[in-house]
Amino acid sequence: MANLVAIVGRPNVGKSTLFNRLTNSRHAIVSDEAGTTRDRQYGKCEWCGREFSVVDTGGWVVNSDDIFEEEIRKQVIIATEEADVVLFLVDVNNGVTDLDADVAEILRRSKLPVILVANKTDNNEQQYYAAEFYSLGLGEPICISAATGSGTGDLLDIVVKKL
Ligand code: GDP
Numbered sequence: 802m803a804n805l806v807a808i809v810g811r812p813n814v815g816k817s818t819l820f821n822r823l824t825n826s827r828h829a830i831v832s833d834e835a836g837t838t839r840d841r842q843y844g845k846c847e848w849c850g851r852e853f854s855v856v857d858t859g860g861w862v863v864n865s866d867d868i869f870e871e872e873i874r875k876q877v878i879i880a881t882e883e884a885d886v887v888l889f890l891v892d893v894n895n896g897v898t899d900l901d902a903d904v905a906e907i908l909r910r911s912k913l914p915v916i917l918v919a920n921k922t923d924n925n926e927q928q929y930y931a932a933e934f935y936s937l938g939l940g941e942p943i944c945i946s947a948a949t950g951s952g953t954g955d956l957l958d959i960v961v962k963k964l
């Protein structure tokens with residue numbers, strides 16, 4: 802698929818919420834329970850006259866912690882094989898987790914354009930927490946709130962430049 806933007810990240814960071822916002826759909830299931838989105842969801846997004854596809858890579862289906870993390874890695878690798886640009890979501894309120902660091906490592910090795918996105922930045926104070934994510938080695942974290950839409954326009958400006 803040409804011009805494909807993949808949304809990756811560990812469970813519950815808001816991937817499906819962002820996917821739904823970018824594609825104007827309620828297609829992907831958003832849930833407080835980690836592991837709810839069963840399949841990869843594809844949708845379309847248009848920004849500044851550019852149309853591109855978006856994939857929500859949520860397909861984790863198992864509960865055992867080990868298999869769970871392995872499944873996340875697998876999904877990230879699949880995403881890097883098909884995507885042109887990767888949106889790597891982290892939760893600004895959680896700090897850097899081990900799984901974030903693992904995903905970052907896979908993404909750095911892929912050599913793809915990666916945009917690090919600090920989601921759940923619902924208010925201005927939380928922007929200061931985002932600085933911690935520089936340690937992932939993927940550049941400046943872009944602060945957004947997928948829930949309110951704040952910052953998503955700036956994010957899309959960056960996305961279309963990288964496509
Ligand atoms: P996914 O597992 O990464 O697909 O995450 P979901 O999109 O299912 O969201 C997980 C939870 O985080 C849900 O309760 C969402 O409502 C919530 N959430 C998503 N984005 C935001 C945000 O920008 N701010 C806040 N406060 N909550 C969010």
Ligand code: MG
Nearest residue numbers: 816817838859
């Ligand atoms: Mg999801």
